[in-house]
Amino acid sequence: KAGVTQTPRYLIKTRGQQVTLSCSPISGHRSVSWYQQTPGQGLQFLFEYFSETQRNKGNFPGRFSGRQFSNSRSEMNVSTLELGDSALYLCASSFGGRGADTQYFGPGTRLTVL
Amino acid sequence: QKEVEQNSGPLSVPEGAIASLNCTYSDRVSQSFFWYRQYSGKSPELIMSIYSNGDKEDGRFTAQLNKASQYVSLLIRDSQPSDSATYLCAVELNTGNQFYFGTGTSLTVIP
Numbered sequence: 001k002a003g004v005t006q007t008p009r010y011l012i013k014t015r016g017q018q019v020t021l022s023c024s025p026i027s028g029h030r031s032v033s034w035y036q037q038t039p040g041q042g043l044q045f046l047f048e049y050f051s052e053t054q055r056n057k058g059n060f061p062g063r064f065s066g067r068q069f070s071n072s073r074s075e076m077n078v079s080t081l082e083l084g085d086s087a088l089y090l091c092a093s094s095f096g097g098r099g100a101d102t103q104y105f106g107p108g109t110r111l112t113v114l
Numbered sequence: 115q116k117e118v119e120q121n122s123g124p125l126s127v128p129e130g131a132i133a134s135l136n137c138t139y140s141d142r143v144s145q146s147f148f149w150y151r152q153y154s155g156k157s158p159e160l161i162m163s164i165y166s167n168g169d170k171e172d173g174r175f176t177a178q179l180n181k182a183s184q185y186v187s188l189l190i191r192d193s194q195p196s197d198s199a200t201y202l203c204a205v206e207l208n209t210g211n212q213f214y215f216g217t218g219t220s221l222t223v224i225p
Binding site for chain 2: 031033041043044055092096101102104105106107108
């Protein structure tokens with residue numbers, strides 16, 4: 001079974017620009033979660049989508065948004081990029097059932113903001 | 115207080131020794147707990163999940179959960195240099211499908 005895929009793998013942007021990242025979950029998985037990973041803060045939860053609806057949300061500003069399509073693929077958008085947005089962005093997929101759900105991570109998108 | 119706390123390390127053990135990694139969590143009613151391994155420059159990969167109090171063994175890995183103490187640990191027996199990585203503890207909040215991660219413990223196994 002194919003794993004979680006993320007595109008692109010690397011991105012370089014400048015401050016003020018916006019960026020869209022894509023995540024395709026494992027076949028059969030309906031939940032997609034997004035995380036930001038930085039050396040100082042570790043893995044921080046951005047949001048989770050299930051059946052095209054945002055079900056959970058972390059403590060990130062509104063510049064960070066996402067959506068999920070009917071095939072469970074998800075995109076994350078960051079508008080008005082700041083230097084501090086430079087990070088590894090990871091998505092993880094799971095079946096999405098309540099309780100005892102296991103997440104599997106994609107390879108990540110490395111975003112550099114100059 | 116952070117939802118999940120781990121000692122950042124670094125933790126160094128000689129090859130063949132037992133490595134012990136610890137994690138505490140704040141959400142008393144959390145039900146699902148996970149250990150992930152992350153090699154430098156790679157994404158986290160699942161090692162083990164544990165849901166009930168006690169021990170769960172999988173090969174050289176043993177996860178231990180104590181819900182009363184809000185404590186979960188990972189033991190790696192017969193540590194190998196290939197085990198050198200950052201180990202992340204994750205807890206699924208009781209609300210479901212929202213996972214919090216510790217900042218990870220860096221482990222180095224010395225040949």
